[in-house]
Structure formats: structure tokens, C-alpha cells
Amino acid sequence: MSGQDHGDDGxxxxxxxxxxxxxxxxxxxxxTGGVPRSLGIIDSAEAATAAAPGMSFLQISDSHVGxxxxxxxxxxxTLEEAVNKINAMPAKPSFMIHTGDIxxxxxxxxxxxxxxxxxxxxxxxxxxxxxHDFIDEEVKLxxxxxxxxxxxxxWYSFDAGGVxxxxxxxxxxxxxxxxxxxxxxxxxWLEDDLRGKSKSTPIVLFAHIPLWTVYPQWGWxxxxxxxxxxxxxxxxxxxxxxxxxxxxxxxxxxxxTFHTARSTAFPQPAPGAAPSPGPxxxxxxxxxxxxxxxxxxxxxxxxxLAIIDTPLQG
Amino acid sequence: xxxxxxxxxxxxxxxALAAAMLLPATKARADDMDVHIDNFVxxxxxxxxxxxxxxxxxNRDDIPHTVVSAGKFRSKTLDTDDKxxxxxxxxxxxxYFCSLHPHMTGxxxxx
Numbered sequence: 400m401s402g403q404d405h406g407d408d409g410x411x412x413x414x415x416x417x418x419x420x421x422x423x424x425x426x427x428x429x430x431t432g433g434v435p436r437s438l439g440i441i442d443s444a445e446a447a448t449a450a451a452p453g454m455s456f457l458q459i460s461d462s463h464v465g466x467x468x469x470x471x472x473x474x475x476x477t478l479e480e481a482v483n484k485i486n487a488m489p490a491k492p493s494f495m496i497h498t499g500d501i502x503x504x505x506x507x508x509x510x511x512x513x514x515x516x517x518x519x520x521x522x523x524x525x526x527x528x529x530x531h532d533f534i535d536e537e538v539k540l541x542x543x544x545x546x547x548x549x550x551x552x553x554w555y556s557f558d559a560g561g562v563x564x565x566x567x568x569x570x571x572x573x574x575x576x577x578x579x580x581x582x583x584x585x586x587x588w589l590e591d592d593l594r595g596k597s598k599s600t601p602i603v604l605f606a607h608i609p610l611w612t613v614y615p616q617w618g619w620x621x622x623x624x625x626x627x628x629x630x631x632x633x634x635x636x637x638x639x640x641x642x643x644x645x646x647x648x649x650x651x652x653x654x655x656t657f658h659t660a661r662s663t664a665f666p667q668p669a670p671g672a673a674p675s676p677g678p679x680x681x682x683x684x685x686x687x688x689x690x691x692x693x694x695x696x697x698x699x700x701x702x703x704l705a706i707i708d709t710p711l712q713g
Numbered sequence: 714x715x716x717x718x719x720x721x722x723x724x725x726x727x728x729a730l731a732a733a734m735l736l737p738a739t740k741a742r743a744d745d746m747d748v749h750i751d752n753f754v755x756x757x758x759x760x761x762x763x764x765x766x767x768x769x770x771x772n773r774d775d776i777p778h779t780v781v782s783a784g785k786f787r788s789k790t791l792d793t794d795d796k797x798x799x800x801x802x803x804x805x806x807x808x809y810f811c812s813l814h815p816h817m818t819g820x821x822x823x824x
Contacts, residue, residue: 468775468793504777504792530813534777534790575783575810576818617753618816675752678775 454560455696457485457495457522458605460642461662463531464513465503470678471686474503474664479516480711481663481692486520492694493559495522498642498660499529499570499607501541510540528553529607529643530570554585556592562697563596565589567606569621579608579621586626593630601636601697601704609641611650611657614670619644628655638695638704644676646689647708658706661691687712747771748819750778750791750811755819762823767800778817782809 459481466474485495497517502509517524532541533552542553549555549566556565567589569579581589593602604610610627612620621627631637637655645667650657665678666689673679681689691710698704745767749756753774762768770780772791780788780797785807788797801807801823811817 470775504790531777534779534813536789573812573815575781575808575815577815616816618814675754675774677753 453698455492457492458660458693460498460660461500463503463664465509466664470665470680478663482519495524497526499527500531505535527566562601564603569606569608577622581623590630598633602631602634603638605640608643610639617676660693759820769798771796778811781812782807
């Protein structure tokens with residue numbers, strides 16, 4: 400696939416961004432110019448057709464390997480179910496991103512178990528860390544495994560299918576009373592990384608904690624996320640993919656689509672719907688409808704992307 | 714209804730005396746304070762204590778937390794039901810937070 404560089408004339412003045420999300424309920428939404436519109440109930444096969452790939456990749460998040468509390472006594476088991484779901488997908492994605500909280504307590508055995516299961520997808524996986532991946536005493540296990548070729552605490556960028564991907568770390572050096580944090584060094588690197596890129600290059604930013612402010616009362620946002628978004632402002636198509644909040648949430652603002660993925664381990668409540676953002680215990684029969692993975696497809700030259708959230712069940 | 718005879722009374726008195734004699738040893742512990750972490754909140758969020766008091770934090774959430782006061786004290790990661798204790802030997806105001814969930818903050822005032 401050739402690199403895409405169409406110059407500014409490749410972007411229409413309206414910069415229409417369309418986005419489709421197939422949520423667990425089976426409702427197809429299309430968002431045109433920022434206005435969501437339901438296209439009605441569809442089945443997953445149609446959703447898959449709607450997202451016919453130019454290039455597609457997967458996002459998994461918050462596998463919390465090692466978690467064994469009532470909200471899901473077997474988080475490793477549901478990760479394995481997610482991997483089976485991925486392996487059964489009719490179109491093989493190009494690669495996968497994992498938006499952090501691979502493990503629950505940063506134990507070596509948890510990292511090993513996660514790797515053993517996730518590697519069964521036989522996909523390249525690009526990781527960013529969650530706060531749960533940095534709590535071993537020496538804060539080294541994540542970086543030993545996934546830090547090769549990255550900067551700082553593990554940020555990096557790469558290109559695939561004409562899209563520029565940037566993995567950011569916003570779980571380090573958090574300040575009392577604050578939210579997620581990127582820090583000056585990483586922001587300077589980001590500005591430099593984007594310098595000279597054609598504005599028609601589709602950009603995907605991914606990080607663990609949402610880069611937009613979802614619910615600050617629960618810490619669901621990034622203190623200096625706005626700075627990162629300033630740097631991508633002029634680009635025609637920007638997609639921001641996060642985890643951390645264990646539920647699907649989406650917002651479209653101008654050319655920027657913000658999306659959070661489900662966890663493969665346990666659900667968390669909607670903002671403010673419970674006393675705390677902790678693991679939410681639901682009926683056993685309902686759990687798998689609240690866990691899942693996301694697949695994202697790009698169609699070149701269309702300033703268009705499609706995100707399909709697939710639950711483990713339902 | 715059982716009546717109290719003199720012998721029983723003597724035993725009771727002896728136990729009470731023993732307890733009274735043990736009191737000095739247990740008194741310091743009686744002053745020690747607990748902070749619980751429930752639903753991503755330090756409870757109580759603010760605590761006033763005397764110099765020499767030991768405060769013990771207990772994480773009662775299903776999610777790990779930490780207790781960190783910049784330059785003063787820092788717990789390991791506390792999993793469910795794990796505890797962290799710190800003895801305050803100097804007066805002052807100690808702001809602390811959870812380094813994993815920084816919106817969780819607390820304060821210990823030591824006088």
C-alpha cells in the first residue's frame with residue numbers, strides 16, 4: 400500500500416467526517432458533520448459489510464489479567480473469549496492495539512498469562528500502558544516487555560496503511576487532585592512527530608485514559624490532553640482511541656472522533672451512575688454483553704472511518 | 714438469674730485490675746487511627762491527630778490504590794484488604810493522594 404500524501408486539496412472544505420458505530424445493541428449509527436443519526440437495527444453481518452476494509456485494525460483494552468473479584472472471577476477467561484472472537488472474524492485485521500491495563504497488579508505472571516493468550520491472535524500488537532501496568536516495585540516489567548523502541552515511559556508512533564498512529568502514555572507522574580497526564584517531554588515529542596506531516600494524513604491517537612474530559616469527578620480525562628489535541632487540530636481526520644472507562648463512549652468534534660472501547664474483564668458504571676467508578680457487578684448472564692473488542696476500518700481518500708464495537712455475547 | 718457470690722466477685726475484680734494494669738501498654742494503640750478506602754474515597758478525608766499517632770489505611774475496594782504524600786510517605790500498591798501504616802512524629806499538615814487515581818485526596822493534620 401502506497402503512502403498517502405494528497406496535499407490539502409484532498410480534503411473537502413466541509414471536511415465531512417463520517418463515522419459508524421455498531422454498538423452492542425445492534426444499532427447502526429452514522430455521524431455526518433457531527434450529527435448522529437440512527438440507521439436502525441441491523442445484524443452483525445451487515446455491520447461487517449458496512450465497514451468493508453481498506454485497512455482495518457482491532458482495539459482491545461483493559462484485560463486486567465489477574466482480576467478475580469466478584470465483578471468477574473475469571474478475567475483471563477474472558478480475555479481468551481475475546482481472542483477466540485477475534486480469531487473467528489471473517490476478515491483478518493492488519494494488527495491490533497491494546498490500550499492498557501493489560502494486567503491488574505503488574506505481576507510477572509499476569510504479564511506472562513496475558514501474552515500467552517493475546518499471542519494466539521497471531522497479530523502484531525501495539526501496546527500503551529495503563530496505570531495497572533506500572534505498579535510493580537521497580538516499574539520495569541511493562542517496559543521490559545513492550546518498551547523496545549519507544550521513548551520515555553513508552554510512547555511511539557508508526558505508519559500503517561497510510562494512517563499515522565501515535566501511542567501515548569498518560570498514566571505516569573499523576574498530580575494530586577488531577578487527571579491523566581502526558582507531560583511536557585511527551586508533548587514536545589508529539590509536536591515534533593507531527594511536524595511536516597501532510598494535513599491529509601489520517602491520524603490515530605491512542606492512550607489508556609481518555610484524552611478528552613469524560614467525567615473529571617472520577618478522574619476520567621487527561622489534564623493536558625487539550626495540548627495534544629491542539630497539535631492535531633489542522634488534520635483532516637483524527638481518531639482518538641482510549642480505554643480505562645470500561646464502556647463504549649463516543650463524541651465527534653469537528654474532524655476529531657473520540658471513542659472508548661469496552662474492557663475484556665469487567666464493566667464500569669456510566670459516569671455518576673454509581674458511588675464510584677469501581678468494577679460493576681452485573682448478572683452473570685449480562686456480563687458478556689458488557690465486555691468486548693472494537694474494530695476500526697479506514698477507507699482511503701474518504702475522510703471516513705468506521706468503528707464497530709463487538710461484545711463477547713449478544 | 715445467677716447471683717454473684719463473693720468468690721465470683723473476687724475473680725471479676727481480679728480481671729478488672731489486670732485490665733487496668735495492662736491499660737498503659739494498650740493506650741497508645743487506642744489513640745491510633747484508621748482511614749478506610751471505600752468507593753475511591755479516603756474516609757475520613759481529613760483527620761486531626763496528635764504527634765506520635767500511627768494512622769493505618771485499609772483498602773476495601775476491588776481496585777488497587779496507593780497512599781502517597783510527596784516527600785513524606787508512599788505506600789506500596791494496596792490490593793483489596795491490604796493495609797499501610799505511618800507514624801506521624803512531626804506536627805504539620807500532610808496532604809496525600811492515590812497516585813493511581815489522583816482525584817482521590819486526603820489530609821492528616823498533626824498537632
